[in-house]
Amino acid sequence: MVRIGRRWKHLLTLPACVYFLVLLLQFFSWHVTDLSAAGDCGVKQAEEMSPEDAAAAVASGTLNSPLLYRHILPPAKFEDVKFARKFSLPVPVTDHKEFFGLPAGLPPHYRISDHTNTTEINMQALVTLVKIATTITFRCNKILKQGGRTCQRVPDGDKKFCADETVAPPTRPCIVYSIGIGHDFSFDKAMGSYGCDVFAFDDDIYHDIYKRNPFPRVHFAHIRLGKLVLVDTEINNIKNSTFDFLYRPLDNIMYILQHQKSNIDFLKLDVEGQEWDIFEESIFKTDILERTRQLAIEVHMKKFCEKDLPPADLNGAINKYLRFYEGLQTRGFQLAHHEPNYMGDEGVVTVGGITFAPLAEQLWVNTRVREGRRPRYRRPIDFYVEKLEE
Known part of the structure; x- marks a missing residue:
């Protein structure tokens, strides 16, 4: 010593x-x-x-209560790994080392819905659905993270973008549609810096604070995406006021913006669970996706989160979600990125013994995109953007 x-x-x-x-x-x-x-x-x-x-x-008060996404990997259970291997699904990840240091209070691995009676569930359709929704079929060598910020030391709001030469849009000109921005323009700002004309759409009682051009090459319109042209009025009994929402389908938006024959080089869509009806009853009835290069979408399979869901309704939800994914595949889209989004109380669900996240961020790349015409603006772009709100 x-x-x-x-x-x-x-x-x-x-x-x-x-x-x-x-x-x-x-x-x-x-x-x-x-x-x-x-x-x-x-x-x-x-x-x-x-x-x-x-x-x-x-x-x-818009900035006082931002939406906090909580990304954390659920611990794998033995039965989850067993079913994953049986149906050739992605094996649940168990490594939490990269998430060390996250704040306490994030949602643990729990099951909101536990539909285990496989005799009443269309297991073949369910397995096909989970496979299509989670299996990467397009290898992108250069995936870029566009926009986003960090809340509670966890990434939030970013979108993935495939910059491979074979599928990336031309630097100039290119067209980006950003539908459902919430109050986060970081993605739109990044794509504007990339060299694209970005057309952003969203509306609520707080969006009046945003100008027509919040950032260079970013054009913002106070409308929502819908299945048809519709004006919906929200009545606030507490404030004794009303607010009108204007909905437009995507083909109508493109027609007004002089893009009816043009390519959408990047379509970002986050409409909080309305995507299934909008695609099936509107977008799939047009040729817009055939002219869309990349699609970044947050999917919300919230029907699986309902407790005690009757088998008929459960099978109907499975078939509805499956029609969406098969519709993308038949139009040439392949999944290039999949990131489960464990937000709030959704966590993960178990259906027929298969555990997966009902919310996820996905990037789809069109391998058979059809080249369209370049848009011709006879007036300044904002002239056409303003017509969307009329």
Whole structure:
């Protein structure tokens, strides 16, 4: 044992005290960050806006309650791995090391719906659905992350974009449709910087704070995507006010914007569960997808989250979701990226013994895209964007 004189002991204790103090401050800062995550997200969002728009957003409360997505891998159970191998499905991931340090309170692995009576479930259709929705069939060598921010130290709002030369849109000109932006323009800003004309669409009582051109090459219209042209009125009994929502189908939007014969180089769509009806009753009845190069969509298979769902309704949901994916495949789309989105209380569901995430971010690439005509604008682009709101 090495003995050290008294005069040198304080040199050993001082670094130890400093190190302990640093650890204590770091631990405290982690908790403060977790508690103020929503505010931090709002600050980052405000930084992307002009000072006037940011002040208006804070005053209206838009930035006080941002939507926090919670991405965390559920632990794999033995029966989940067993069924995955039996039906050649992706084996659930169990490695949590890359998520070390996430704040407490994220949703654990639980099952909202547990439909295990396989005699009443169309297992063949279910297995086909999960395979198509999760199996990568197109190898993209260069996937770019466009937009997004970090809330609670977890990525949120970013979209994947395949930049391979064979499928990437031309740098200039290219057309991006961003449908369902919420209050996050980071993706639109990134695609505008890439060199595309971005047409963004969304509407609620808070979207009036955004200008027609929030960023260079980004054009924003206060409308929603629907199955047909429709005006819906929302009545707020608390504030004693009404708000009108204008819905337009995609082919109508493209006609007004002079894109009826043009390519959509990148279509981003997040309509919170309405995508199934919109595609089946509107988009699939047009040739728009045949002229769309890439599709980034968040799918919401929320029907599987309902408890005690009758077998007939469950099979109807399976067939409905399956028709959507088969419709994409018949038009030349292949899945290039799949990322489960464990948001809020949805977590994961187990249907017929197969466990999967009902919400997911997906990137589809069209391998048989049909070349369209370049748009011809006789007037400034914003002239046509304004006509969408009439």
